[in-house]
Amino acid sequence: MTIISKFLAFLLPSIFMVTLTMSAVSYHYSIKALNNLAETWLSGRLVEAVRIVIDQEKNLSDYQLESVVGSRIKAQMDAGKLFDSIDMGNQGYIFVVNAKGIIKIHPDKTKIGLSLSNKDWFREVKSGVPKAVFVSDDKRHLALSRYFSPWDWYIFAADPVEDYYGPAKRVKPYLLIIGCLGFFFISALIAILVHRLMHPLKKLVEGAQQIGKGNFDTIVPVCTRDEFGHLTKEFNSMARNLNRLTVLRSELENEIDQKERVEKQREILIKELKEALHEIKTLRGILPICANCKKIRDDQGHWNILESYVEKHSEASFSHGICPGCIKTLYGDEAWYKEKDWPKQEI
Numbered sequence: 350m351t352i353i354s355k356f357l358a359f360l361l362p363s364i365f366m367v368t369l370t371m372s373a374v375s376y377h378y379s380i381k382a383l384n385n386l387a388e389t390w391l392s393g394r395l396v397e398a399v400r401i402v403i404d405q406e407k408n409l410s411d412y413q414l415e416s417v418v419g420s421r422i423k424a425q426m427d428a429g430k431l432f433d434s435i436d437m438g439n440q441g442y443i444f445v446v447n448a449k450g451i452i453k454i455h456p457d458k459t460k461i462g463l464s465l466s467n468k469d470w471f472r473e474v475k476s477g478v479p480k481a482v483f484v485s486d487d488k489r490h491l492a493l494s495r496y497f498s499p500w501d502w503y504i505f506a507a508d509p510v511e512d513y514y515g516p517a518k519r520v521k522p523y524l525l526i527i528g529c530l531g532f533f534f535i536s537a538l539i540a541i542l543v544h545r546l547m548h549p550l551k552k553l554v555e556g557a558q559q560i561g562k563g564n565f566d567t568i569v570p571v572c573t574r575d576e577f578g579h580l581t582k583e584f585n586s587m588a589r590n591l592n593r594l595t596v597l598r599s600e601l602e603n604e605i606d607q608k609e610r611v612e613k614q615r616e617i618l619i620k621e622l623k624e625a626l627h628e629i630k631t632l633r634g635i636l637p638i639c640a641n642c643k644k645i646r647d648d649q650g651h652w653n654i655l656e657s658y659v660e661k662h663s664e665a666s667f668s669h670g671i672c673p674g675c676i677k678t679l680y681g682d683e684a685w686y687k688e689k690d691w692p693k694q695e696i
Contacts, residue, residue, distance in 0.1 A: 368532040395506035429454040441508035
């Protein structure tokens with residue numbers, strides 16, 4: 350496994366996790382921002398609804414009709430009609446619950462008169478929590494409430510969660526797609542960067558392999574000015590030094606071989622000379638020889654036959670024959686000698 354593979358194997362999952370985390374965080378804060386925006390929007394609608402109720406109560410007060418039940422009921426019905434004029438978006442609505450938990454005003458007429466007194470979320474509202482999340486028609490709803498004490502009403506501005514979470518949910522796939530594209534884009538950039546960073550190291554490895562094979566004249570090109578560039582320069586300097594050492598070593602080995610050859614030739618010559626000296630015996634000085642019999646006197650004073658003395662003091666040996674002159678002298682008068690046709694040069 351190469352260094353690039355190890356680096357990418359460690360880095361790419363980390364990038365993927367970071368990208369996934371960033372997408373999740375973005376989605377979370379998008380939901381949170383939409384939630385705050387929805388609360389702000391519902392709060393504005395709730396203020397409008399409360400203002401309508403306050404105006405209706407003021408009208409009753411101006412005409413001193415607060416104690417007239419019919420006038421109060423009429424004012425409450427008018428307030429309910431004016432609630433319909435409030436812009437609540439596609440699915441938002443205003444509804445009213447009295448202190449006993451009975452729904453008094455609701456855009457869905459079938460829900461008017463239903464009791465919410467047993468609902469936990471309504472109990473929390475009565476305890477002073479203005480925000481409530483409840484389920485109606487199999488949908489989760491977010492509601493903000495305000496208590497209007499003159500009429501003993503809890504006024505709610507509500508909207509289904511999917512109405513304002515919808516954009517976030519629609520954006521979610523796009524966030525995932527953008528996250529994946531970002532992951533692949535960043536991964537590609539990192540892969541290119543790692544490749545460019547590791548390229549000088551790859552060249553150094555190839556140069557080291559060439560030197561390992563004995564090619565000490567290998568030079569790695571310097572492509573960068575960073576640490577890899579400095580390392581490449583030092584590597585090339587080392588390669589040149591190794592090359593010089595190799596040349597000097599080769600010259601030294603050649604010189605040693607030449608000296609060994611000369612030494613061997615010298616030893617062979619000495620051996621041949623010793624053998625020649627061993628085979629050669631020389632006779633020196635003046636030899637005392639008899640003028641008549643030709644015997645030679647040795648150092649001990651003994652007279653030796655010429656042949657014996659020469660054979661003893663040299664490597665020479667004798668084979669006896671007779672020269673033509675002596676044959677003529679000894680046998681010239683013999684009939685067989687006269688009858689034989691002797692070569693002239695021998696006579």
